[in-house]
């Protein structure tokens with residue numbers, strides 16, 4: 001049995017990815033801020049034959065991320081795939097000239113410190129699993145690559161996350177750990193051929209299994 005950890009696991013993309021990897025035999029660690037919601041999602045996935053457990057963390061607290069991932073590893077076994085995909089807060093998205101230093105604290109904690117904490121927690125276990133097993137997947141909106149004048153916090157912080165992910169892709173790639181980024185311009189839309197959560201989950205599965213590219217931008221690739 002092998003484990004997928006989803007940091008920022010909700011009923012949209014998180015659930016779809018849990019189902020996709022669960023269908024391949026992964027057990028799933030669901031990580032977000034509310035134990036009740038996590039337990040409800042784990043129950044729902046259980047009815048579909050996916051073994052999932054919820055672990056509480058706030059991605060703006062690096063220690064809570066480390067602790068949730070440690071508990072998940074103890075309960076479910078070494079994490080083979082890490083997905084970092086919490087949904088950013090609406091108040092991160094302010095027009096550029098209305099954005100003050102204090103407005104960037106949240107986005108940077110959320111999109112840069114959180115990923116760094118998560119990566120440091122899982123990489124030793126991925127090395128232990130051996131080459132060409134471990135994968136780290138980042139999921140972002142379009143502002144990660146095309147900054148938007150009215151979504152300054154995510155534009156600035158996603159760009160930092162994208163740079164971090166690209167550096168990891170180079171360095172961890174040399175150690176047989178795949179690092180990839182899925183960019184979703186616009187909204188996730190049920191029923192859309194490219195942007196339905198199930199279609200996006202399939203893309204993430206392909207990034208993990210094919211291990212041949214850093215970035216996939218939905219709708220343009």
Ligand SMILES: NC(=O)c1ccc[n+]([C@@H]2O[C@H](COP(=O)([O-])OP(=O)(O)OC[C@H]3O[C@@H](n4cnc5c(N)ncnc54)[C@H](OP(=O)(O)O)[C@@H]3O)[C@@H](O)[C@H]2O)c1
Pocket residue numbers: 007008009010011012013014015031032033034037057058059060084085086087088089139140141142184185186187188189
């Ligand atoms: N939804 C869209 O239209 C859209 C568009 C483009 C890109 N994306 C990307 O898709 C991913 C999200 O997919 P989704 O929208 O379908 O969401 P989802 O997987 O249904 O849920 C994401 C979860 O993130 C959790 N979260 C938010 N803030 C958090 C925090 N500080 N700490 C821990 N967990 C936190 C929330 O749970 P709690 O509130 O219970 O903590 C939420 O349930 C993100 O990577 C996002 O950038 C989404």
